[in-house]
Amino acid sequence: MAKYSTGSGGSGSSDSCELCGASGVETESVNVAGAQLEVCSDCAQHDDNSPGGGDGDREDNRKKRAAQNTAKMHDATKADASHWESGADYDDDQLPYLVSSYDEKLTSARQEAGYQLEELADELDIDDGDLLALEQGRAAQAGVGGSVVAKLEEFLDIDLVEQG
Secondary structure (H helix, E strand, C coil): CCCCCCCCCCCCCEECCCCCCCCCEECEEEEECCEEEEECCCHHHHCCCCCCCCHHHHHHHHHHHHHHHHHHHHHHHHHCCHHHHCCCCHHHHCCCCECCCHHHHHHHHHHHCCCCHHHHHHHHCCCHHHHHHHHCCCHHHHCCCHHHHHHHHHHHCCCCECCC
């Protein structure tokens, strides 16, 4: 069982580690979280005064590792970005500017036509999640395409797009 010291122990004795509890090991005196402890060589890495052991050093190392990981992710995304561009023309299906209260207008038109949400989505061969997003007023956040809006306008005979 580990014991904690106030720093009165001797250095280099064959004793037990005050951090991990290992017994019969050579110990050395280190500062861990502000306490002077007699620890084994495995636990000596936690010395606040050793390189990489202090809180400031740990914070700097953490920030450095985070920056390196971010750079790796950015590089991987850049290197693998080709699949986003191949075979798709995102300019052809942009979400148009929608009229104010498009969500209420769409919901009313669907209900007046006698369709449940899933039924209308099936009828028009569109994703019911896209239709739900439109009816909840979150078309832009959900990435609904302009083609979905166009199908709904035509089928329900309503105007959802602002006329410019």
